[in-house]
Amino acid sequence: MTSSVRVGVDIRPFRAWVLAPERLRGLADRHATPWDRVDVGNSVRLLGEWKRLAVLARDERPAMYVYEQSGPLGVQRGVISAVHLDSRLLPHEDVTPAHTDGMVELMRAGEMSMPPILLGYSGTDRIAEQLDAATRRRPLTELRTPDGQEHRVWRLAEREICGQIIDALHQRAALIADGHHRHVAARRFRRDVHAAGHGRGPWDYLPALLVDTKRSPLRLRPVHRVLPHADPWKVLAAAQQWFQITALSGPLEEWLDVLRARAYHGPAFIVATPDRAFLLDRPDAHFLSGPCGRFPESLRSMHISVLQAFLDTVRDSPAMAVHYEPSAPRALHVVREVGGIAAITFPPSKLDLSAAAATGVRLPPKATAFGPNPHPGLVLRTLPSPRLP
Template structure:
């Protein structure tokens, strides 16, 4: 493992031997990729990806078996078999990877590497959402058993928009070379990947990132998983210990601003009529006209002046806004900044879920869905309620994170998210490099 470069109170991204699909052994790269594990809409999305190609990455990130232990061992056995069969192979030398995603006017470029892990108190990597302990435990067991980082986190930092060198210069130079891979995934995004192995380029990136901090845009549970696995391994804070690093994609949002979307809630045991009836005297509720884009427009207008939600699942849209101020004062914590108290996700969980609807925040009762239409379809199919939220502004997220204040889990969805399956990291291979 290459550990040269400055050691500072900032980001330290080091090269690794990327584990990638061998193009000749799979039907196509697009057929073996997947969205991040928590974005796959189960079971429909999982079955669709499994049938796309026998080597689709979901067999590693979402293995199917009778028990959690069986799932994790199945993933490890699958990974080992694919390596033995030559379906996956490590790159010949350690590298950082320039990664590009493009669809229409949306363009995102960043660098994938193994990031030295830091604790929240260090202020180097800023989380902004809480995590669910059971999810962290499950992902930790999967990564522990496979000894691999199967998909990168999405982190953002603010570079110098006018600077020509540093990381930005390395990214621009990579674009002039032939990429390692190109593919277009089902969502219409075109993906390209380049390796960076030149010692001067690696030094430019190291110097540029050494004084920067990053915001976790997507992957809080995976970050918490990395930290748990680091703390389990003696010597993980040694610069040569591979469990002290985690696979990330770093995006400079001064050059490539991310899109911020909402993550919606599916309340499985609560029909829409009961949800609406329980809101009497607590919120204003109005039926708004569809189709979905018009209803979301009404939600955006209402969210501009206060807390607002859109309920769906009975073939109609119900706009919920203007909460009773006395109710908010009784149910929302006051020991957090005002910006946190006003978040829609805060009011949803503290006031609606905990107090009005009295729904436990566990997987049996609540599902978190990124896709708006999928949330509505599943609500209609199960007789539940889809609660649709309006996105939070990125500046609000970043400022709360800088204050050390975490938002309710699954408050935001930054994107575009990196495709899973283009490059992975083997902890075993990195150990061999130390």
């Protein structure tokens, strides 16, 4: 059973588990969260331990939570709340089914929602005033992460103020800036619960950080690809059929300058091996109509679509590992340490993303990243898991 599609974003307060950083034992723990573990069993055990040791403390009553971070990576402010899954949320990229499967399993075993997804919306002065007022009080929790960012959370429980925010967001759609896999996993979890005969409940909502993009503009960043098991020379031999190839020299910063200049004129990306780097641009028309032909026409000339189509042609099998890395220096470091190739790219433009979201066209998985990323473990939400067949 699902509700009808909402006109805008339908939110409500919830009782959160809030991180108490002072109870964490070490610096590594201060940046970790129970969801950072790949193994479901270890994640669930760590989550239980954090509850037992009061590293995570249950809030006394339902509330919304004002969240703010600031530091060298940028400034971001928004409100964390439970968002109905039938709200008007606009995705812009596809997901990887296997990654979503793991999230659903973790939600069932841990009986917790995944960390809040990041939503961008066009706000009002009234909401901004309420968030400003909240941040003048003492924060509920705060911590500094190793990247230099300061993270703070304030409780927002006044019924009238929460009601004003709820009413304002009822009239607005929101772009899914980060969290497509978590969004799909939450919808799958709800579908399974409803199919088992359970009605409406907390599984109809997922936690989200809603950011007014006029007040806190989101920085658009690329997500680079690393194929650690690819044969570099096989990849370059395939590229000769479809692209103009230019050898690059000097440091990474100079490569990116060349990429930036070429990207204004059409699809372009860099393929880096453990000891060389090459610019690939000006794709052949046969490539755009062939390997890129599986994408809608509006996407075929976008950087990320051309890159994705090329990598799909050079992977030995669909199961060949592809790692996603938002940092170009780290992507290069991985290749130099373990081999393979790194594909360095530029992100789609905000106009590209808005057009894709508005028309329902999906970009390839991990097409881009918005930043700065919110802390994944400051505010978490219990998700009771009813008995499923």
